[in-house]
Amino acid sequence: MIIEGKTTLTFDCYGTLIDWESGIWDGFQQLLQTNNSTLSRKTCLEAFAEIESTVQAQQPDRLYPELLQLTHKLFANRFALKTSPELDRRFGNFIPFWPAFPDSADMLRRLKAHFKLVILSNVDRTSFASSNERLGVEFDSIFTAEDVGSYKPNPGNFAYMIRNLHCETTNILHVAQSLFHDIKPATDAGLNTVWIDRQGLVGGGSWGATARIDNPPKADIRFCSLQEFTEFACEAP
Numbered sequence: 001m002i003i004e005g006k007t008t009l010t011f012d013c014y015g016t017l018i019d020w021e022s023g024i025w026d027g028f029q030q031l032l033q034t035n036n037s038t039l040s041r042k043t044c045l046e047a048f049a050e051i052e053s054t055v056q057a058q059q060p061d062r063l064y065p066e067l068l069q070l071t072h073k074l075f076a077n078r079f080a081l082k083t084s085p086e087l088d089r090r091f092g093n094f095i096p097f098w099p100a101f102p103d104s105a106d107m108l109r110r111l112k113a114h115f116k117l118v119i120l121s122n123v124d125r126t127s128f129a130s131s132n133e134r135l136g137v138e139f140d141s142i143f144t145a146e147d148v149g150s151y152k153p154n155p156g157n158f159a160y161m162i163r164n165l166h167c168e169t170t171n172i173l174h175v176a177q178s179l180f181h182d183i184k185p186a187t188d189a190g191l192n193t194v195w196i197d198r199q200g201l202v203g204g205g206s207w208g209a210t211a212r213i214d215n216p217p218k219a220d221i222r223f224c225s226l227q228e229f230t231e232f233a234c235e236a237p
Helices: 020-034 043-060 064-078 085-092 104-112 124-135 155-165 179-188 226-235
Strands: 008-011 116-121 140-142 172-176 193-198 221-223
Touching: 008 155, 020 043, 020 064, 020 085, 043 064, 064 085, 104 116, 104 124, 104 226, 116 155, 124 140, 140 155, 155 179, 172 179, 179 193, 193 226, 221 226
Parallel strands: 008 116, 008 172, 116 140, 172 193, 193 221
Antiparallel strands: none
């Protein structure tokens, strides 16, 4: 069984625990309203995914709020929308308003009774701290892009986490929504993986704010929600 021998659950945060798609969509509203734009949520999220992943790869030294500011500016330029430094900064500083998924806080508390919990996130420490308040649990370790100096799916992020956890990879189970940011690089790093398919991709759902990946890797096990995974993990013999 995949959970056997696992002592540490490592989590992606945004898309897995925090509903970043709703947060991103809400963050775009002022830009869209200012321009009387009728761009759909699907169009906005897919454009965000493409622009953000490119900026992360090209400018890994930027803190995440700065990266979001630039993404917002490039997004506006792509669709010929009028923006401003104030609107760009508003979008970059909107992370504290991104909501948690309804099952995140309760399920993390249940999992905490059985496992060490670790975060590997593509944000900075200040931004994660604001989200951590919504999640209501104390993580045993937190590793951010600010700590590493690069953004997932850069393999260096997983190498950094594994090196600093000081435990065998066989004891670690990585839990994440994004095939692009997490499941593929985690698999490449030798970790077992749990895919939380929040977007319902198996059933034909949209990739949304997650960059598409050709020939996606197969996670060791898939669940539709964190609650489903928690019930499996906590009830496993």
